Each structure stands twice: as structure tokens, then as C-alpha cells.
Amino acid sequence: MVVLIFTVLVWWFVAYTMEKRSIAYGPWNNTMFMIGTMRELITPEYVASKTGPSSPRDESAFLRTDWKFDDAMVKKIGMPSSLATPNKDGWGSLYYIVCDFNNDGQVPNPELMTVPPKPGATQKELSTRIAIFSAGPDGDPATWEDNVPTGFAR
Numbered sequence: 085m086v087v088l089i090f091t092v093l094v095w096w097f098v099a100y101t102m103e104k105r106s107i108a109y110g111p112w113n114n115t116m117f118m119i120g121t122m123r124e125l126i127t128p129e130y131v132a133s134k135t136g137p138s139s140p141r142d143e144s145a146f147l148r149t150d151w152k153f154d155d156a157m158v159k160k161i162g163m164p165s166s167l168a169t170p171n172k173d174g175w176g177s178l179y180y181i182v183c184d185f186n187n188d189g190q191v192p193n194p195e196l197m198t199v200p201p202k203p204g205a206t207q208k209e210l211s212t213r214i215a216i217f218s219a220g221p222d223g224d225p226a227t228w229e230d231n232v233p234t235g236f237a238r
């Protein structure tokens with residue numbers, strides 16, 4: 085009987101702390117994971133195929149993930165029961181994406197594209213084909229301290 089009560093108490097405590105943790109860290113961790121896999125799997129060509137031929141191929145403008153990902157890509161990106169999805173971050177906002185559409189292996193640094201830019205940011209170009217970030221819990225891309233990631237330049 086004592087063992088049973090003890091087991092129930094331990095179970096309750098573990099369930100309680102796990103729930104608290106998932107509330108506190110869920111959106112962050114889910115968003116970080118999602119951005120990590122999307123950065124690996126999504127290419128500018130994929131983005132172009134989703135946004136359609138009439139959409140401008142402008143590297144210096146933010147794209148938002150308001151297109152429909154095909155099921156195969158959603159499956160690849162994966163992460164069942166995540167708060168964050170390939171379309172929206174853990175706080176329900178679309179991601180910000182910058183793509184290397186002219187295929188020179190560089191994109192403008194998103195830190196300089198927000199209004200105002202990230203304080204102290206100077207690096208104009210990043211050596212990558214795609215940059216993805218979340219505006220964080222405040223939903224404002226210009227407040228970099230809560231963005232995921234919090235910056236791009238090294």
C-alpha cells in the first residue's frame with residue numbers, strides 16, 4: 085500500500101514537472117528544432133516552387149512561410165505533436181526566410197533587414213543559401229533578443 089501511494093506520488097510529481105517544463109520550454113525547443121531541420125531540408129528552389137512563378141525573386145525581402153508544404157516534406161521535417169510546424173513557430177507566427185535566388189551562395193544578413201536592424205550588426209552577407217528565423221514570443225522580427233536564432237553573423 086505504501087509502495088503504491090509512493091509510486092502515485094512520484095508519478096504525479098514527474099507528470100507535474102514535465103507539464104511545467106513543456107509549457108516553459110515547449111515553444112522554444114520546438115521552434116529551434118523545426119528551424120534546424122528546415123534549414124537542412126529546404127532550398128531556395130523548393131521555396132520558389134512553393135511561392136509560385138509570379139512571386140518576385142527578391143533576396144532582399146523577407147518571405148513568410150504562408151505556402152502549403154507538400155506532405156512528403158512535412159513528413160521529412162517531422163516532429164509529431166510539436167507546437168511549431170513547418171509553417172508556424174511555437175508561438176503561432178509564420179517564419180521569416182531569406183533565399184539565395186541568384187545562386188551565388190550568399191544571402192543578405194537578416195539582422196540588417198529588420199526595421200530597426202539588430203544593434204551592432206555590420207555583416208552584410210551570409211555565406212548560406214537560406215536563412216530562417218522566428219520572431220520569437222513577441223512576434224516582432226526587429227527585437228532580436230527573443231528571436232530564434234538570436235542572430236546570424238559571427
Ligand SMILES: [Ca+2]
Pocket residue numbers: 218219220221222223224225226227228229230231
Ligand atoms: Ca522578436
